[in-house]
Amino acid sequence: MMLDRRHLLLTGAAAGLVAGSPSFAKGHKAAHHLAKAAAPATPDSRLADHMTGLSETLLSRWPETATNLGLDTGARAGLKSALSDASPSAHASDVSFSADALRQLTAIPDAGLSPRSKLDKATVAYALQLGVEAAPFDFGNNTLASAMSEAAGPHVVDQQSGAYSSLPEFLDSQHKVDTAADADAYLSRLHEMARTIAHENERIVSDAGKGVIPPDFILANAIGQQQDLLAIPAEKSRLAQSLARRAAAKKLGGDYGARAARLVESEVYPALGRQLETLKSLQPKAGHDAGVWRLADGEAYYSWLLKVGTSTSLTAEQIHQMGLEQNRAIEDRMDGLLRKQGLTQGSVGERMAALGKDPKYLFPDTDAGRAQLIAYLNGVIASVRPKLAKAFDLKLKAPIQVKRVPVEIQDGAGQGYMNTGSLDGSRPSIYYINLKTTSNWPKFSLPTLTFHEGIPGHAWQGAYLTETGKMPLIRVLISGFNAYVEGYALYAEQLGDEIGMYDDDWAGRLGYLQAQKFRAVRLVVDTGLHAKRWSREQAVQWAMDNTGRTRDAMTSEIDRYCGTPGQACGYKIGHTEINRMREKAKAALGARYDLRKFDDLIVETGAVPITVLGDVVDSWIASGGTMKL
Template identity: 50%
Template structure:
């Protein structure tokens, strides 16, 4: 039996005799495959790729929408959202250049940036907490059920920030041993212009992911599978819809640039519809997709390229966000139109108590609830 003092030597032996040789074999294989690899970005390039992409969209969006339908919707919504942002920017005195160019300039405006220091990071985190406090006080106007689990805002630990997403959400532990966490990557505070932060917070925390996920998790009348399940089109669609609910509740106040930030969030997801289907169904190159994203979102090229490379290796997933948002908006408008004076916003949002589900089932469930309310 090995003594405790041998652990370091044993670990070093394992790494040198097994781990390093395995990594060398992996490197050699990647180099061999790279020489044979195609520069084409889309999944259409592989046998059965076009059929696979249709299935990937069905999984991601939980609909039967075709690539052409999604591409067309994306183009239309990019144009619509660009026009809305244009009006706000002009009202704020920003009139030179395309909307994408003006957003790029706004992202670099020193007045929009927190210092890349510990003090700047602390101020940024304080602003996120202030936004959560502000919108939380308004939620009873739109929700009859609110999450019990607290949410904390935390910086992504510096030792993992290089490979971590920009912002993301972890639900609370089922047993209550850990609060929900809204993580934000502060490697570079200049990634976070101030005008876009409220929308991010309303998306990740309340009334977005934290509210939706916690309500489902805390509902006792449905099976645990439904309390814990996640469908990207449902959950990400809800979080985008929730950004708009925050605006309805007055969370942005008279901050027109904050509203522009929310619209930019929607624009980014509409651009994804165009780019993802462009790559995988219309044979766009990686450069063509990156150029389109830079021109329309105002995001810097390195970030846009990272996004495009994600879409290349994860066909369809990027379409789930805006397709889901469109369905939530459509169902709410339907309920308002059919119920008239009987429509009640907290009642509509109580569908969250049923847990996450595919969009086709969500539509059927909302239709059932409308019919029952009419009776």
């Protein structure tokens, strides 16, 4: 599984859990042996044994994930020198594996399983079914692995995917270098990187023969990034510098920096140069159409991508209409708030754009201003903590450190993201915010971002995982259900409003609604591009008109949706479905309904398909709101 930045964030909590807790691997192994020794075996223990074996198989197929989780040691140490299969045969292998694993899993009866075991089985089965259903789409990145890393899409390589983009970050931030063996494994992976790039090149050529060529604007972006990378002397490349720096810090000797530079110069760069020439050769054949409708079986393909991105059976038309309706409803609410403040001229988007330029809401675009902004975020976190008891019974510590995105990666990094802390408490959750310019962050936009990334959002999700240790390894490996992960974070933004964080902050409430509106806009433009044949320019303009954001920002967003169609739909679909479940529970339980218990249930369930989450909530309702997982 080639890890992109999004998947590294998704598994960050799991990495903290596994790497931060020596007892995890021992306890997992001991539990496995105890289960095998028990006589007779119970339905739960039989399923646990099966899941243990499946987890080991997945780790062997996804060595980068083993590294990310700190599981590439001991008997699995060989995985630290390997990369996932990127060859032309990898797609067929993945489909075959998914089908075999699904048959074995479904052969285990549900009878006698505990609610938690039924949940684990249903979650894994859903993911494997996605892998099986990828069979017709033997191009780009369309596998179980890509579905679970939120990287499914039509292009082998584009502006946001490919070994050239993901592996330097992975090797630098995830591949530990503490010993000579670690450094040797790093060198092995540099050699494998060249092989991976060559395999990608074979697939790019094969895909072009099937009529699958990235749009001209995607090709131009990827070509520019590869040219910039190749312009860096091998010895100064991140690939070489990372190993040189860390090997020197550990006093390993062995001249590892020079050895890495030689591999970059003699193997990686030549392979990347050949890939660059291949991409250039496709430019005369590339069209400007942005959507996957242009591909053979494009409609069926987009339906699969929407299932991957939303874990529902909603059609593109249903999602498009949902986006239009929610965009209008949120806009009406924003219009009312703006009018109460005497802001009546222009569209809602125009008024929000003007508000975002008002100096009273902006921090100075200086280092001192950036420090003020970070201090403000810490204040928001401190102010929400006492109010969490209104929404949860869970008692979690969820420590958070706010940091600026490192300057050297800010141009390509997200605007805000969370790396969840370690189980042993040695590292808190880190909330990163991109401060390339403070003008992107008017003060009223920051509270809702903080509730999304921090508490009660992603940091709260991660704190349950790291502070309780209740998730089995298979649920850590099979956790790329975007509609749950991001849908819950949007729900957390809503909770911020509901527990009173904007009672005296009308501008902050507008910032919250603007963020929700942006996610509704995503539903419209993603389906517009891929189902309604919108042009790139049409999608960019519609997004600008309806969000009040800049052309550059919306162009970057639209290009992202071209690379991973359907993924951006998961946020608002997940949020909408969680609210639908909440209203259903309130109506069914009446006086027995307790918001705190409902919210606890959503967090305790963990990353699951939205349809599976619905089954969990239905069972909870049937129990009178008392069921425990």
